[in-house]
Amino acid sequence: MGYGDIAPATTLGQVLASIIMICGYGIIAVPTGIVSAEMVRSAGGPxxxxxxxxxxxxxxxxxxxxxxxxxxxxxxx
Missing domain, CATH: 2.20.28 (Rubrerythrin, domain 2)
Incomplete structure (x- = not known):
């Protein structure tokens, strides 16, 4: 058993898994972009x-x- 051994077999399961995967990426990517933009803005100094x-x-x-x-x-x- 390794990575990718378990995957949804039905179309409904694949669609649901895809939606959950995209939401997971959004949860990571959106805050990372906001934090990075604020760090760049504040690093400019006075x-x-x-x-x-x-x-x-x-x-x-x-x-x-x-x-x-x-x-x-x-x-x-």
Whole structure:
């Protein structure tokens, strides 16, 4: 006896097993995606919405002195 030795024989049993299998995947996949998205969002660290006077880029690091896109000196917060 090994993996896959027992399987539903009737059509109704196969359909029911398929539905339960898909629900099981959903129970694992959906929370994993939500948790992963929150971890990525929180890993970005703090950002300040100071706009660069040269290229108008926003969300620079709090200790940034120059724009990370164009190199223009940023105004003090």
């Amino acid at each position: 950002r300040e919405e100071r706009a660069c006077t040269g290229c108008e880029a926003r969300f620079h690091d709090p200790d940034a002195v120059h724009c990370k896109y164009c190199g223009e000196k940023l105004e003090a917060p």
